[in-house]
Amino acid sequence: MQNPKTAAWENLGPEMSALGTAFSREGGRKVEFPTDPKVKIWVAYEKPGFTGHQYLLEEGEYRDWKAWGGYNGELQSLRPILGDFSNAHMIMYSEKNFGSKGSSIDVLGIVANLKETGYGVKTQSINVLSGVWVAYENPDFTGEQYILDKGFYSSFEDWGGKNCKISSVQPICLDSFTGPRRRNQIHLFSEPQFQGHSQSFEETTSQIDDSFSTKSCRVSGGSWVVYDGENFTGNQYVLEEGHYPCLSAMGCPPGATFKSLRFIDVEFSEPTIILFEREDFKGKKIELNAETINLRSLGFNTQIRSVQVIGGIWVTYEYGNYRGRQFLLSPAEVPNWYEFSGCRQIGSLRPFVQKRIYFRLRNKATGLFMSTNGNLEDLKLLRIQVMEDVGADDQIWIYQEGCIKCRIAEDCCLTIVGSLVTSGSKLGLALDQNADSQFWSLKSDGRIYSKLKPNLVLDVKGGTQYDQNHIILNTVSKEKFTQVWEAMVL
Known part of the structure; x- marks a missing residue:
C-alpha cells in the first residue's frame, strides 16, 4: 500500500479533530485523531495550507491513493465539512465579483454538462447560498474538482482553481432523516x-x-x-x-x-409573494413563487411600495444578485414598504429554503394523531385517520414544497380521494403527481387548508359509525376545534 507522503496535517483547530487514522510514509506510522461523529466528510489537499489538488473523503477506508482519485500519494493538509447539506442552492457567474454584465445561472441540483444549459463553462465567481457542492473541471464529474462550502467566492482563486473552467457540478447529499432534529x-x-x-x-x-x-x-x-x-x-x-x-x-x-x-420558525405553506408599485396594495403588481435574481430583468419597477406575503418565508434584498440590505418576511401584509424597511426598492428576492420538516400532527379536540390506515400495496384502500400515539413511522409526516408525505411512503403525497372534491371528501395517499389536490398549507389558526378548495380544511369526521376517526375535508368553522392541529416538529 502506498501511504500519504506525510502526516503533517496543517492548521488542525478544535473543530478538526475527527479523523480516525492517518499514515505517514516512515514505516507506515499511524497518526490517531479523536473521533467526532458529526464529521462525515473531509476535504484533503495535495499541499500544505489547503492548496493543490482537492479530494473529497467520505466515511470509509481508502487502502490506496487511487481509491480517493489521487493524482499521486501526497496529502499534506485537510479540513472537515460541517455545514448543512440540505436544500443545496448556488449561483454561478461568468464575471468576477458576481458581475451582472456577464451570464449567471441558478443551480439547485446536479448538472452534468453546464455547456448544454446555455450558460457555458466559464465561471469566475460563485455565491453558495446553501448546501455543499463539488464543482468539476470537465463534464460528467471528471477532472479537477473543487469543494464549495456556503459563502462568497469572488474569483476562481478563492476555490483553488487554476482557471475559470467548470463544466459540471453536483451537491453533496447525506441521509435526510437521522432522528430528532438538533437543538437550535x-x-x-x-x-x-x-x-x-x-x-x-x-x-x-x-x-x-x-x-x-x-x-x-x-x-x-x-x-x-x-x-x-x-x-x-x-x-x-x-x-x-x-x-x-x-x-x-x-x-x-x-x-x-x-x-x-x-x-426562524418553520412555515407550512408554499412560497407566494405579491409586489405592488403603489402603497396599500394598489397599482401594477407582480406575483412570484420562486427566486428572482434581478427584478428589473422581468420588466418590473424595483421601486416597490407595498408587499403581500401569501405563503412561505421570503428574503428580500435591496439590490439585484442578492446584495444590499435584506429582510426576512413571513406571511403578512406590508402596506407601506418604505416605512417598514427604510428601503425604496427591492432588487432581488428568494424563498427561504427550509429543510425537510418531519413532524407529527395532533388534533386539538381529540388529542389523537394523524395516521395512515391500510396496506401500502393497495393505495386505493388506504385512508387517513386519527389514533392514539403509538410512536410509529405512519404517524410521522413530512412537509416539503407544499406537499404532506408520510414517513412510510415518502414518494406518496396526502391527497383528496375521488374526482368530486367537496365537504365530506376523504383523504388518502397517492404517488406524487404535482396535482392541486396534493397541496396544503398549515396556517396560523392551526387549520390545514386545501389549495384546490381554499374554503375546505382537514377535520375529523366524528359520529358513531365505523369511520368516525377518518379525516375528511370540511368547510372552515371557527367553532370546530376538530379542525385545529398542532404540528410537533421532530
Missing part, C-alpha cells in the same frame, strides 16, 4: 475564524451584551436572523446552518454589529 443553537465569536470569546444562544434574544462584538459565528442548529439593533430592529442578516469564519461570509459589511437575534 447559534455560537458567536469575538474574533474571525471562531477565535476569541464566544457566546451561545438557543432561543430568540432581544438584546446581546453591548460589550460583545461578533466577528465570526457557527450555526449548529436551525436558522436565525440577526439584527444590528436591539429588539429586532435595524439591518437584518439571515444565517442558515453552517460556519461563517468572518463578517463577509455572513453577508455583513465591515464593522457590522449584532444586537439581537431571532430563531
Whole structure:
C-alpha cells in the first residue's frame, strides 16, 4: 500500500479533530485523531495550507491513493465539512465579483454538462447560498474538482482553481432523516475564524451584551436572523446552518454589529409573494413563487411600495444578485414598504429554503394523531385517520414544497380521494403527481387548508359509525376545534 507522503496535517483547530487514522510514509506510522461523529466528510489537499489538488473523503477506508482519485500519494493538509447539506442552492457567474454584465445561472441540483444549459463553462465567481457542492473541471464529474462550502467566492482563486473552467457540478447529499432534529443553537465569536470569546444562544434574544462584538459565528442548529439593533430592529442578516469564519461570509459589511437575534420558525405553506408599485396594495403588481435574481430583468419597477406575503418565508434584498440590505418576511401584509424597511426598492428576492420538516400532527379536540390506515400495496384502500400515539413511522409526516408525505411512503403525497372534491371528501395517499389536490398549507389558526378548495380544511369526521376517526375535508368553522392541529416538529 502506498501511504500519504506525510502526516503533517496543517492548521488542525478544535473543530478538526475527527479523523480516525492517518499514515505517514516512515514505516507506515499511524497518526490517531479523536473521533467526532458529526464529521462525515473531509476535504484533503495535495499541499500544505489547503492548496493543490482537492479530494473529497467520505466515511470509509481508502487502502490506496487511487481509491480517493489521487493524482499521486501526497496529502499534506485537510479540513472537515460541517455545514448543512440540505436544500443545496448556488449561483454561478461568468464575471468576477458576481458581475451582472456577464451570464449567471441558478443551480439547485446536479448538472452534468453546464455547456448544454446555455450558460457555458466559464465561471469566475460563485455565491453558495446553501448546501455543499463539488464543482468539476470537465463534464460528467471528471477532472479537477473543487469543494464549495456556503459563502462568497469572488474569483476562481478563492476555490483553488487554476482557471475559470467548470463544466459540471453536483451537491453533496447525506441521509435526510437521522432522528430528532438538533437543538437550535447559534455560537458567536469575538474574533474571525471562531477565535476569541464566544457566546451561545438557543432561543430568540432581544438584546446581546453591548460589550460583545461578533466577528465570526457557527450555526449548529436551525436558522436565525440577526439584527444590528436591539429588539429586532435595524439591518437584518439571515444565517442558515453552517460556519461563517468572518463578517463577509455572513453577508455583513465591515464593522457590522449584532444586537439581537431571532430563531426562524418553520412555515407550512408554499412560497407566494405579491409586489405592488403603489402603497396599500394598489397599482401594477407582480406575483412570484420562486427566486428572482434581478427584478428589473422581468420588466418590473424595483421601486416597490407595498408587499403581500401569501405563503412561505421570503428574503428580500435591496439590490439585484442578492446584495444590499435584506429582510426576512413571513406571511403578512406590508402596506407601506418604505416605512417598514427604510428601503425604496427591492432588487432581488428568494424563498427561504427550509429543510425537510418531519413532524407529527395532533388534533386539538381529540388529542389523537394523524395516521395512515391500510396496506401500502393497495393505495386505493388506504385512508387517513386519527389514533392514539403509538410512536410509529405512519404517524410521522413530512412537509416539503407544499406537499404532506408520510414517513412510510415518502414518494406518496396526502391527497383528496375521488374526482368530486367537496365537504365530506376523504383523504388518502397517492404517488406524487404535482396535482392541486396534493397541496396544503398549515396556517396560523392551526387549520390545514386545501389549495384546490381554499374554503375546505382537514377535520375529523366524528359520529358513531365505523369511520368516525377518518379525516375528511370540511368547510372552515371557527367553532370546530376538530379542525385545529398542532404540528410537533421532530
